[in-house]
Amino acid sequence: MNSEERSLNFIEQIVETDIQNKKNKGLVYTRFPPEPNGYLHIGHAKSIVLNFGVAQKYGGKTNLRFDDTNPVTEDTEYVDSIQEDIKWLGAEWVGEARYASDYFEQLYQWAEKIILDGKAYVDDQSAEIISQQKGTPTQPGTESPYRSRSVEENLDLFRRMRAGEFKNGVKVLRAKIDMASPNMHMRDPIMYRILHAHHHRTRDQWCIYPMYDYAHGQSDYIEGITHSLCTLEFEVHRPLYDWFLEQIYTQETVRPRQIEFARLNLNYTVMSKRKLLELVNKKLVNGWDDPRMPTITGLRRRGYTPEAIRTFADRIGIARRDNIIDVGLLEFSIREDLNKKATRVMAVLDPIKLVIDNYPNGKEEWLETENNPEDESAGKRKIPFGRELFIERDDFMENPPKKYFRLSPGNEVRLKSAYIIKCVNVEKDENGVIKLIHCTYDEESRSGSGTEASKRKVKGTLHWVSAQHAIDAEVRLYDRLFNDPDPAGHKDVDFKEFLNPDSLTILKNCKLEPMLANAKAGEGFQFQRLGYFSVDKDSMPNNLLFNKTVGLKDAWAKEMVKE
């Protein structure tokens, strides 16, 4: 509905211009280049939707490429999870997944060529010295004493680096560019370092590894990537990206171009892999797939759908200015999707017993109810009704405020898809806590019976579950993980200080309609009047586990806040 009128984002505009100008023969080829050192999060989803979306829109293709040039932090666990998450999101990369490590030999050969061209040299200095010589953003650097080594010596040393003759950190290969450049990244950046480490794919084949700046652009080039999209912090790397490409570029091939866009920030959460890893390692959450995590796997376990995440990514747009998206927009997107799809069921999370005094003892009825009022094709089902029911504790008040139109003494409400009942009195325990609500029902008022009484309008409608038929379940409620809108944005306070102690609430005594006994892991439902809930992966038929995905909009709660 909006696609025909939607204006182009700035990257699409660039792509269209390039196509018109027949740049790269009019091809569009993008890539999604995660480093396998962590799980994908919602920020990656933005990048995935962008990269795959742009290519698809213009008849192009997208590669998945693992940027695996640092064996110390990378692992196949991440390689697997990343592929699973991308597939789940519905993106399809062309052919097999690629790896920067597939190109190590080519990268090495090009490095020798650059040495031969006199544009790279082996430096014997320590990391500290090299760092000192880099200067600062306001002061130029100084040149390394090894900068003017002969080509022959450089080549010999570089080959011996590869051969494993040196220990970690003893030597590096540096590009010979400009130590006085105002751009720090151009001050003779390191191309290769020595790392005697086991790589998850190349195993012990290499003991020198290329740095990101050298590997990334060349990998783009090898794959024929036309538009290399990345986040804003790589902007200052672009001159270097171009410089490395310039060393090996030949006219007849595709010339990749790096374009930066603003990364996604969500309020009340953190989005850096480092911080997410810290939460996992310190067991402040229950793993990468904890439903409170902004990871793809966490959102999936929480009950988010790929469609909702994609629409969200679409809604937030692509631009070059820093942004902080309100999590409310993410929540809106999942509600919108689930509202169309989720079967409505009866579930009472905080049960209180109710007895209908004038309903025959031992009688049961199976009443018809619609599965989804938003989707007639979803059909109908029967739910059991009886003399004793559970309703939500919140749905009864002995002394209600004026606008309360749920159950209270002397007041009438409709039980959804069942009868109109009236509260006659309550029983309390010695502490004054209500333990049983006595009601009478209007026998003529059964939903759908067509009688005058069934058409009566009452203010409130409650969800309920038959006590005799109810099944038990554990339900996990989630709130935002952090109490602060920008937990990582405080210079003097660690982000973990803002963790919300109430981000997880476990409810053990929930009562569900019997049909839910067969619910399968990952399946999502709307618990009538409460919100959307999804079956946890650890759920068992005799130990049902639900995760709250998101609550329904709650006008009553809002009203109460105003008081």
Next chain:
RNA sequence: UGACCCAUGGUGUAAUGGUAGCACUUCAGAUUUUGGUUCUGUCAGUUAAGGUUCGAAUCCUUAUGGGUCAACCA
């Protein structure tokens, strides 16, 4: 204190020299056997000052504010 980038309602994002629009949010109302959904209405914006132009959110200058850059990480 250098280089580079950015600046449109509360939050995002359009308008590509010619009527500042859309979404979320806010608020109000209608409908409703979910205080949901849907529908209608509503509040609210071009950082500032100069300049160019018949006309500037858009081009230029300056200021202000924000961001990025000094890993043998990506």
